[in-house]
Amino acid sequence: MKTRNYLPLIGLGVLMVALHLLTVWTGTQYYLTQLTMSAYYGLVIIGLGVLMGYAGQISIGHAGFFAIGGYLAAALTTRNLEPFAQNWWVQLLDKAGVIVHGQDIYGLSQMTFTPWLACIVAVTTAGLVALVIGIPVLKLKGHYLAMATLGFGTIVYRIFLAMPYFGESDGITEVPGFDMLPFLTISGDMSHRVLNFYASWTLLIVGMLFLINLIGSRVGRALRSLHSSEEAAEASGINAGRFKLKVFVLSAIYAAVAGVLLTHYNGGIGPSEASMAKSVRYVALVAVGGMLNLWGTLIMGVGLTFLSLRGVFGSFDDAVFGTILILVMLFSPEGILGLKLRPLLRQLIIGGRA
Amino acid sequence: MSPKTSPANETMLELSGVHKRFGGLHAVNDVSFKVPTGSIKALIGPNGAGKTTLFNLIAGNLPVSEGSIHFCGQSIEGQKTYEIARMGMARTFQNIKLFHGMSALECVMVGRHSRSRSGFFAGMLSLPTTWKEEKAIRARSMELLDLLGIADLADTEATSLAFGQQRAVEMARALALEPKLILLDEPAAGLNIYETAEVARLISAIRDMGITVLLVEHDMSLVMDISDEIVVLSFGSKLAEDTPANIQQNEEVIKIYLGEDETV
Ligand SMILES: Nc1ncnc2c1ncn2[C@@H]1O[C@H](COP(=O)(O)OP(=O)(O)OP(=O)(O)O)[C@@H](O)[C@H]1O
Ligand SMILES: [Mg+2]
Numbered sequence: 001m002k003t004r005n006y007l008p009l010i011g012l013g014v015l016m017v018a019l020h021l022l023t024v025w026t027g028t029q030y031y032l033t034q035l036t037m038s039a040y041y042g043l044v045i046i047g048l049g050v051l052m053g054y055a056g057q058i059s060i061g062h063a064g065f066f067a068i069g070g071y072l073a074a075a076l077t078t079r080n081l082e083p084f085a086q087n088w089w090v091q092l093l094d095k096a097g098v099i100v101h102g103q104d105i106y107g108l109s110q111m112t113f114t115p116w117l118a119c120i121v122a123v124t125t126a127g128l129v130a131l132v133i134g135i136p137v138l139k140l141k142g143h144y145l146a147m148a149t150l151g152f153g154t155i156v157y158r159i160f161l162a163m164p165y166f167g168e169s170d171g172i173t174e175v176p177g178f179d180m181l182p183f184l185t186i187s188g189d190m191s192h193r194v195l196n197f198y199a200s201w202t203l204l205i206v207g208m209l210f211l212i213n214l215i216g217s218r219v220g221r222a223l224r225s226l227h228s229s230e231e232a233a234e235a236s237g238i239n240a241g242r243f244k245l246k247v248f249v250l251s252a253i254y255a256a257v258a259g260v261l262l263t264h265y266n267g268g269i270g271p272s273e274a275s276m277a278k279s280v281r282y283v284a285l286v287a288v289g290g291m292l293n294l295w296g297t298l299i300m301g302v303g304l305t306f307l308s309l310r311g312v313f314g315s316f317d318d319a320v321f322g323t324i325l326i327l328v329m330l331f332s333p334e335g336i337l338g339l340k341l342r343p344l345l346r347q348l349i350i351g352g353r354a
Numbered sequence: 355m356s357p358k359t360s361p362a363n364e365t366m367l368e369l370s371g372v373h374k375r376f377g378g379l380h381a382v383n384d385v386s387f388k389v390p391t392g393s394i395k396a397l398i399g400p401n402g403a404g405k406t407t408l409f410n411l412i413a414g415n416l417p418v419s420e421g422s423i424h425f426c427g428q429s430i431e432g433q434k435t436y437e438i439a440r441m442g443m444a445r446t447f448q449n450i451k452l453f454h455g456m457s458a459l460e461c462v463m464v465g466r467h468s469r470s471r472s473g474f475f476a477g478m479l480s481l482p483t484t485w486k487e488e489k490a491i492r493a494r495s496m497e498l499l500d501l502l503g504i505a506d507l508a509d510t511e512a513t514s515l516a517f518g519q520q521r522a523v524e525m526a527r528a529l530a531l532e533p534k535l536i537l538l539d540e541p542a543a544g545l546n547i548y549e550t551a552e553v554a555r556l557i558s559a560i561r562d563m564g565i566t567v568l569l570v571e572h573d574m575s576l577v578m579d580i581s582d583e584i585v586v587l588s589f590g591s592k593l594a595e596d597t598p599a600n601i602q603q604n605e606e607v608i609k610i611y612l613g614e615d616e617t618v
Contacts, residue, residue, distance in 0.1 A: 213479065228455065
């Protein structure tokens with residue numbers, strides 16, 4: 001009997017502590033900032049990894065879900081509700097305790113939503129958007145999700161760039177910290193740095209635990225089966241479209257959660273987070289990690305993101321990830337990937353059927 | 355002869371005036387027949403007669419062009435393959451379709467899908483209820499591998515098994531669904547005479563479990579031995595429907611089979 005292997009998760013926990021200690025011993029605690037950010041991006045990447053590796057679908061719009069999470073969290077916790085203070089719904093929400101009263105930088109009184117409410121709204125919105133995209137598209141066999149999410153990503157990017165509410169090209173700044181738990185505030189404040197590092201990595205470990213559980217479960221078995229032969233899977237009573245949809249929504253939620261938390265951590269978000277380059281980067285990181293290997297995806301995802309955040313790739317940053325994607329497809333399109341990317345690419349380029 | 359569970363006069367599957375056209379090709383032409391509950395019915399005919407196409411229509415993989423199919427008294431029109439499967443119809447494939455990267459046991463466990471229920475979130479959280487169910491799925495799948503005589507291969511990667519063993523895994527996966535009706539597409543193709551005899555014994559055993567069998571097979575001695583009734587298809591049309599003894603005497607059937615032999 002095969003028992004589920006949780007050892008690598010424990011290993012990841014050990015790595016977390018080791019990384020912290022290493023920065024302490026070498027006096028490089030400033031690395032913790034990028035390590036924290038890498039963990040949040042890692043969450044996006046493992047979520048996308050399950051979608052690509054196990055549901056056999058590609059999303060080229062995951063930066064869009066990340067951005068929906070981040071932007072809504074930012075806007076709802078910074079945009080002043082004072083002008084609407086007399087509206088019944090604001091008063092109702094105020095009574096429910098989900099509105100914060102404070103002062104803006106000019107000392108004027110300000111009302112905003114609590115980060116918790118913003119977080120719930122942001123993540124739910126991302127999940128619902130994924131549902132709306134996924135329901136019609138995932139009924140079709142083939143790689144139509146790639147095209148739909150490509151369109152979605154572009155639209156989201158344009159919306160955030162165009163709307164004054166979302167700060168146009170400046171994005172949103174001055175996003176407050178998120179008092180998530182009594183002892184934990186998600187914020188970039190120096191005094192919270194170590195705790196935030198542990199929080200982000202713990203979240204990554206828990207996110208990974210959920211995915212490993214899922215893959216090893218009845219539903220995971222169904223996913224793996226339809227990846228290999230959809231016909232035989234459906235003949236066994238498996239509703240392929242429904243499982244693909246659920247995985248897609250789950251991966252969108254992972255991306256949105258990462259978006260919310262990273263935005264509070266950074267104290268802001270800009271339109272580049274919603275860009276196509278970011279979406280392509282996520283796909284590249286999953287591809288290079290090997291799609292059927294969630295651990296490879298996680299290691300590559302967190303590792304390369306860390307290097308990128310440290311500025312190792314300089315101004316070629318986006319180009320590096322594009323190149324990685326091309327190289328992976330050229331040299332091991334099926335070997336590492338377990339997913340036929342070439343027909344998809346052909347489909348995207350010439351519009352033919354895969 | 356009489357099955358244990360249901361009276362023999364009930365109809366498990368009924369095709370009435372079924373047509374299937376692929377563009378200009380009339381692959382299935384006005385085919386009607388019934389499969390009585392608890393029986394073994396065979397579907398024979400030369401290559402390209404439309405047997406597999408008929409299976410694909412019955413299992414909901416293809417929509418019919420005309421006519422109707424009733425399973426357990428219910429029309430399957432508009433039903434998805436997985437819905438029909440859940441109603442209690444299982445099948446094996448002529449060109450074996452096992453799952454890559456899965457052990458033989460796991461393949462059979464997939465077959466238990468519609469007889470188990472642990473959902474997405476229960477799976478993610480690995481709730482204790484899922485452990486219990488998983489154990490039951492595993493135990494039942496193991497029993498089926500044992501029934502098919504390949505329990506010792508449970509942990510071997512399914513697609514790396516020998517041909518006959520792969521067919522056995524497919525059969526176990528289909529049985530795992532606890533079907534009322536099982537569609538077997540050439541279960542003895544590529545098997546030697548000993549394995550074929552084993553398959554014949556197995557199909558009879560399946561029927562004795564109360565499962566109705568619809569069988570496509572080229573091996574005539576197998577078909578004649580175990581079937582209650584035979585439908586002969588030729589170029590998409592039904593040529594004859596009778597008992598094995600009568601089919602063997604049927605002039606037209608002899609002609610198409612002899613005719614086929616001559617051209618070979
Ligand atoms: N999806 C399809 N599209 C077009 N033509 C098809 C399709 N499926 C089957 N056909 C054609 O329908 C005819 C019947 O094929 P089918 O596979 O049903 O025959 P069969 O009786 O199962 O033959 P065999 O004994 O070789 O398995 C053939 O001419 C085949 O080429
Ligand atoms: Mg056939």
